[in-house]
Amino acid sequence: MHLTFAHYRNRFCMFRTYYALARGMVKPDGFTISVIELPDPPSHEQEEALIRGDVQVANLYLPNFLRRKLEGAPIMGISTEWKSTMKGNGIFVLKDGPIKTPRDLTGRLIATHQGAHAIHRYLLKHHFGVDEKTLRWESHPQEELLDVLKGGRVDAVVLLDQFFFRGEKDPAARCLYTDGEIWKALRGFSEIIKHMVAVREPLLKEHPELREKLLKAFRTSFAYSEGHLDEIAAEFIKCYGGDREALLASARYPRIEFTFTDTERKLAEAEMDMLLEVGEIPGKAPISSLFAT
Template sequence: MPDLSVAIGRYNHSAAALDGGVASPLVLHDAGIKPISRAFAPMVREGRFEVSEMAIATFLMAKAWGKPLVLLPVVMAARFQEGALLCRADGPVRAPGDLRGRRVGVRAYSQTTGLWLRGTLQHEHGVAPDGIRWVTFEDAHVAEYADPSFVERAPPGSDLLALLKDGTLDAAIFGNDTPDDRALRPVFPDVAAAGEAFRTRHGFVPVNHLLVLRRDVAESRPDIAAELVRLFNGTTRAALNPAIELAIRFSAEQDLLPRPLTTDEVWEGLPPEVA
């Protein structure tokens, strides 16, 4: 098998494979991008890597816009999201329903943590996406996407955490960089219970990042897809379909997609021996 250019985050379950600690005919040359989210735009827009980790929201948007990527049934990151939505400890927001009509910051409207949280806010707390004034700091990874009319851009040079702490924002969504600050608290009064409630309703922990392969590589060497799934302890498309289906639904409701998607489209290009 050939050498591959990859952009994959280093986790407990990926470090050994990236470092050659797991026997494989593949030789992986990792780009070492940190945070790994910085790899998503060049993968979507340029196909810069042969293999890349990618946020589920980014992949669904890329697929809807016809980008030549193939999704692999490999979960790189999954977590409950509720602890990432913070407000000021002394502020007026006491529960998720209080966000209606308020200003909530997020790195990008298309960020996957925001996707899952907006779905919960809408379906469990009656706060629709357009019932919040979203304030963003970056464009989507998919260049063709334009934010909805109820989304505004923060002033150039401004900082998400600073705007939350000075009261410009009523709440903010963070990711892996969620701050540990006594001046802040979660919008969900009981984060653990809210996460377990999601799992009870839907049967899974929300998926943040998966693994994708460039279509030309998948078509010319389907054995590479199978080896990547083995190397990174992948699962099956059937096992991931509940998360995929809900992510599609939330993406459509939140104006992230230019057209509806089916799960068959999402898995298009996946070699039969992997599916």
């Protein structure tokens, strides 16, 4: 049996996680696998490819997975993937600009790679008292966001992964807050599930053993990357460009374990509550109906 797995393009933490699997250095047990990259949000091509059956397994942005699954898509979660911690995702403004505190974002224009950002809308409302209905949003590719901010076209930007660390190094920008620190202050969790792994549900029903075999292959590929970050960063730069130091720094902070523990279950439930409140998902369902364990 041959499977195709898709992850988002131009994201170093994902590129490095699946590098060994993509290059054939890791061989799954009982099947072969190809690794491809597809556009990241706001594009929905990744989940569409999974739903259509063009790919059988995919890394998905959790809100997108929940929305499509709750709408009846034949997909099933098998684990978390990219979980952000205290660093790696934050709102940046001009260092010498008019935005001094998060409350100053009221009525301002914020750019992200996906348009209106559900998590930051929730955090700004509940922790900083910002009327999120006054916020204006627009979308740009991640690699353009810092220049969009520095060019004065927007008041703030959301930077993540390697782009977060480029923002930290840029003398013209500063980070107002990270989502991890504010989420912990509000809800007590030290992580936020950002991405997860989903499989076509009919395939998983026919081959329930695939869950553990896939997760073992993903963990092995990730373990390879831990000892070969310099090599993988060089390959990434050949494809996408970027700053080696920022790439390596960005690899330190996300937590990638390919698990679905009781704590992660509670975390997913809390995030589902948040996403329902901000209108990102149409309803709720028991976690057991969304993730196979």
